[in-house]
Amino acid sequence: MADAGVVLSRPGCIALEEIRVEPPGPGEVLVRIEATGVCHSDLHVIEENGWGHPFPVLLGHEGAGTVEAIGDGVDGLAAGDRVVLGWKAACGTCSKCREGQPRQCRKPPAAPGRLFRGEDELTPVLRTGTFATRTVVPAVAAAKVPRELPVEQACLIGCAVATGVMSVLETAKVWAGARVAVIGCGAVGLSAIQGARIAGASEIRAIDVDPRKAEQARRYGATHTEPGPVDFVFDVVGRRATFEEALRMIATNGTVVLIGLSPSGEKAEVDLPALFGRRARILVSHGGDHLPGDFPRLAQWAIDGQLDLAAMVTRTAPLADWSAAFDAMRAGDVIRTVLLP
Ligand SMILES: [Zn+2]
Ligand SMILES: [Zn+2]
Secondary structure (H helix, E strand, O other): OOEEEEEEEEOOEEEEEEEEEOOOOOOEEEEEEEEEEOOHHHHHHHHOOOOOOOOOEEOOOOEEEEEEEEOOOOOOOOOOOEEEEOOOOOOOOOHHHHOOOHHHOOOOOOOOOOEEEOOEEOEEHHHOOOOEOEEEEEHHHEEEOOOOOOHHHHHHHHHHHHHHHHHHHHHOOOOOOOEEEEEOOOHHHHHHHHHHHHHOOOEEEEEOOOHHHHHHHHHHOOOEOOOOOEEEEEEOOOOHHHHHHHHHHEEEEEEEEEOOOOOOOOOOOOOHHHHHHOOOEEEEOOHHHOOHHHHHHHHHHHHHOOOOOHHHEEEEEEHHHHHHHHHHHHHOOOOEEEEEO
């Protein structure tokens, strides 16, 4: 059967098309995608004219599936393994990797260049390209997880869960007893709330323009649904209004963590004396500084019931329904749609 993928050919032009997937080269793996979450970053790629990805672009970056073939020199993965794909692997050679800080890697390994539409090489979003029946990634970007975790939940680990949970545990290093607020209660926000619960936060404020979403965050560990002084605020939205709200909420010595991707040109106003007076810190989280090596632990937490992923999958649909999935996300109707190629 021919392979297919959702391709952004040029700004505003998206279609499910036949694609060609070449065998994996040395150090690469070919993965049959079984589930892929529809994340805001894909919408960002569409709305920001490719977001720096050369056209044509293969959409999707939150995928899980089964290894079908491995290239030469791949250790630790074999055909038949269930894997979650990661968009933030470490190169092992840049200055940060050499300093022993792979989480701050400056240059994640590039996509192998095995994906084509006709003669045109496709650029997979964030080096993964998961809105497809199959994809090829560097082996370091695929992490084996237990099959016990349903695949439509497993895929969320690749972006939303890793970003939300690791922003709390790794980027911010929230301590037990800390007061936490999360602005934006979609899949990443609910993952941050769960991360705060795992970290032992004493108070977790879920803030969302949609009161239903804030209310539903209680099941994931939120204790309040209104603003209040906190030690950590996670801005999962990245808009002027949310960032300024975050700055207003931090207590003395508090930390604001910016997670959400802002549209180009977005600006916020900072009250510098207030920032100074509170000795506040502002951190930027690129996916919670996660690495694919974190995925097995996150998967185990989901299996053990510490992370509730089942309820975050609001809807599953075939790959052909990609358009309706973006509509539902724009309308705020879903936590996550998961496409099943
Ligand atoms: Zn994402
Ligand atoms: Zn590196």
